[in-house]
Amino acid sequence: MALDSKRTKADLVIDNSRSLEETKAQFQEVLMQVTRPLTWREFWLSRKGVLWILVSSFVGIMACKNYQGNNIRSP
DSSP: HHHHHHHHHHOOOTTTTTOOHHHHHHHHHHHHHHSOOOOHHHHHHHHHHHHHHHHHHHHHHHHHHHHHHHTTOOO
């Protein structure tokens, strides 16, 4: 794959054609970006967020079914 096409598909790029000091500075910037806390929007769009939504929905549905099942009265 050509370097230009890789660059267009990448989320973050570190240009190592410059001095070692500049490359280290770029690395530090990228490291700060990838280790910062997620925003709520990023969290809900992540795998953990989707899993949390699915689990809480399942628990809520099961709780409602259980509640309705216990409140059915026989004539």
